[in-house]
Amino acid sequence: xxxxxxxxxxxxxxxxxxxxxxxxxxxxxxxxxxxxxxxxxxxxxxxxxxxxxxxxxxxxxxxxxxxxxxxxxxxxxxxxxxxxxxxxxxxxxxxxxxxxxxxxxxxxxxxxxxxxxxxxxxxxxxxxxxxxxxxxxxxxxxxxxxxxxxxxxxxxxxxxxxxxxxxxxxxxxxxxxxxxxxxxxxxxxxxxxxxxxxxxxxxxxxxxxxxxxxxxxxxxxxxxxxxxxxxxxxxxxxxxxxxxxxxxxxxxxxxxxxxxxxxxxxxxxxxxxxxxxxxxxxxxxxxxxxxxxxxxxxxxxxxxxxxxxxxxxxxxxxxxxxxxxxxxxxxxxxxxxxxxxxxxxxxxxxxxxxxxxxxxxxxxxxxxxxxxxxxxxxxxxxxxxxxxxxxxxxxxxxxxxxxxxxxxxx
Ligand code: PMT
Numbered sequence: 001x002x003x004x005x006x007x008x009x010x011x012x013x014x015x016x017x018x019x020x021x022x023x024x025x026x027x028x029x030x031x032x033x034x035x036x037x038x039x040x041x042x043x044x045x046x047x048x049x050x051x052x053x054x055x056x057x058x059x060x061x062x063x064x065x066x067x068x069x070x071x072x073x074x075x076x077x078x079x080x081x082x083x084x085x086x087x088x089x090x091x092x093x094x095x096x097x098x099x100x101x102x103x104x105x106x107x108x109x110x111x112x113x114x115x116x117x118x119x120x121x122x123x124x125x126x127x128x129x130x131x132x133x134x135x136x137x138x139x140x141x142x143x144x145x146x147x148x149x150x151x152x153x154x155x156x157x158x159x160x161x162x163x164x165x166x167x168x169x170x171x172x173x174x175x176x177x178x179x180x181x182x183x184x185x186x187x188x189x190x191x192x193x194x195x196x197x198x199x200x201x202x203x204x205x206x207x208x209x210x211x212x213x214x215x216x217x218x219x220x221x222x223x224x225x226x227x228x229x230x231x232x233x234x235x236x237x238x239x240x241x242x243x244x245x246x247x248x249x250x251x252x253x254x255x256x257x258x259x260x261x262x263x264x265x266x267x268x269x270x271x272x273x274x275x276x277x278x279x280x281x282x283x284x285x286x287x288x289x290x291x292x293x294x295x296x297x298x299x300x301x302x303x304x305x306x307x308x309x310x311x312x313x314x315x316x317x318x319x320x321x322x323x324x325x326x327x328x329x330x331x332x333x334x335x336x337x338x339x340x341x342x343x344x345x346x347x348x349x350x351x352x353x354x355x356x357x358x359x360x361x362x363x364x365x366x367x368x369x370x371x372x373x374x375x376x377x378x379x380x381x382x383x384x385x386x387x388x389x390x391x392x393x394x395x396x397x398x399x400x401x402x403x404x405x406x407x408x409x410x
Pocket of ligand 1: 214215275277306307323326
């Protein structure tokens with residue numbers, strides 16, 4: 001496997017040398033690209049000696065710099081020749097440039113031209129790591145499919161203790177391995193997904209909704225597309241970027257979500273319903289804003305259509321995967337919903353714990369099937385949980401196909 005290692009300008013740049021070794025041990029042929037700032041911390045010669053290859057140090061050839069092989073179009077060649085781009089240490093500056101598409105040196109230009117897998121290993125001061133700007137940039141990059149190896153906690157070069165240390169090179173190399181092993185086991189499937197909340201109008205300016213951010217559903221959609229599926233994502237209002245390679249249909253209400261799901265049902269082979277659909281809506285929304293009065297306001301709510309239950313009735317041989325957000329009796333409620341809504345699999349999610357479930361980046365779920373199997377996933381990043389859910393779906397698909405083959409004489 002051919003990998004580019006982009007070395008950013010941080011004190012942890014020296015650890016990138018160990019990462020070269022860890023990647024080589026795993027059979028990767030490594031080409032190193034260094035930013036100008038990285039060269040202030042480590043000499044390109046270190047990496048040239050370790051890799052036996054010239055190190056790319058700038059966008060334009062620098063006369064007299066023997067180890068510079070760059071040319072005006074070199075980034076395109078490097079982008080095309082390599083399967084993987086690992087950036088370590090990925091500084092706050094690099095993350096911001098990647099997120100916003102700035103291309104003012106070789107590494108940032110290479111990132112834009114690169115179509116393979118990207119693994120980012122951030123390292124910086126803990127305040128910079130916690131800064132909302134860095135968090136927002138990482139979120140953009142994650143949504144775009146980059147894998148992020150979270151930094152370690154401990155003593156930082158600036159003398160403080162906190163999160164921000166470059167992860168152990170073996171851990172980064174391990175992540176690279178799992179990213180590269182990425183299966184294409186959903187090729188040929190068309191997955192119809194729902195994600196996010198719905199909003200049900202009370203009047204022209206107010207609505208009922210819930211805390212769903214769409215992160216869980218978007219992570220599954222992204223991972224499924226990476227595993228080869230065609231993905232149609234019906235999404236309620238969220239503030240996430242559309243996952244790469246996914247067909248996004250934006251809706252607002254439960255009625256609109258039902259309509260969009262039915263329109264795409266025929267073409268689908270797997271349906272995954274992660275959305276937190278409002279259970280009630282106001283059937284007759286007043287034309288004018290409700291006036292505030294001194295007395296109590298009563299609202300009359302009608303049930304929304306249960307999309308999952310309706311699809312359960314007409315799914316044919318499609319795989320139907322529901323979710324259940326519960327605050328108690330998780331397995332019991334999840335089983336009840338799986339049976340009553342005729343799902344093949346159900347993902348049970350306990351949603352009353354801090355840092356898991358709604359809105360957060362992490363989740364922990366129980367994946368149950370009709371055959372009585374229960375698989376636990378998490379607590380971990382939603383991207384990781386998404387992969388475990390898809391593993392179970394791919395396995396169930398395979399086992400059902402095997403049964404079909406046995407049942408159908410040649
Ligand atoms: O979006 P995040 O912030 O990342 O949070 C993720 C999540 C907590 C929303 C997600 O993991 C989750 O648990 N989704 C299910 C939320 C939910 O509404 O659960 P429920 O138990 O109320 O509904 C059961 C199932 O019926 C769900 O698949 C739901 O999509 C479906 N449903 C519910 C009501 C309705 N009118 N129509 C439906 O199709």
